[in-house]
Amino acid sequence: MSESTGSLPNPSEYEWSFEQHGGVGVWFMQGWRGFADEDLDAVSTHYRERGSRADIEATLAVFGDDTNLPRETQEYMAEAWSENGEYTDVDKVGFVSEGTTAMAVKSKMDIPDADIESFGDLDAAVEWAQG
Template sequence: MSRASAVGSTRSSGVPFAFSHEIDGEVVVQDLTAWDGEVEEMDAVESEWLDHASRAGISGAVTEFGDGVNLGRETQEHLATEWSAKAEEADIERIAFVSDGIKAHAVSANLDVSQEIQTFNSLSAAVAWANEA
């Protein structure tokens, strides 16, 4: 039996791609595998993530990226600024990023946060690590 529970799956005006947030134990798991890296589209996604990550009992966060995400300069600057601030506001202990290749490493390298950060190739390994907090 899975401990994960879906808490949001959104595709609305202003968000032209599917994304989801699930709770697995004490971790919010964000699926951004359909995101292409356009930062103008992220306000609703980031707001929903913060709502879930700020809940009592949540101590970690995992974000999974797909092969189609473009991590250009504008995207990396946005992530460094916005995601760093939201991670601090959420008051979580661990952050994990999942992707094939170096995309997860590129995102983690640009965050300026007090939380422990790790990158993974496996979603299940990332969730297990984040739940150890």
């Protein structure tokens, strides 16, 4: 189930998508290559604004197999996504990937008052986020 409204970036225009599973917002970044570019700015804005709504209690970012995180992207994410996670005021922030991407992103996050976790499986991540 996708959602885009007025001021939110429309996921269909970028290399990422959004779904909601109960109170969990899930951002799929499969097509994203990991650079601090227009796609990353758009998903960051969408995450911040959509994740802060009352119907989202936890968030997950799912990275595709092709995601590559050069140092400048990791630095951007550490700063911007930590701020975004704090802004949303959610209880749990998770990252999902089959490889080490989720663990690498998790290790850079600093979000006070939120549990942060990485997963290799989306179902396990959604279960954790809903628990």
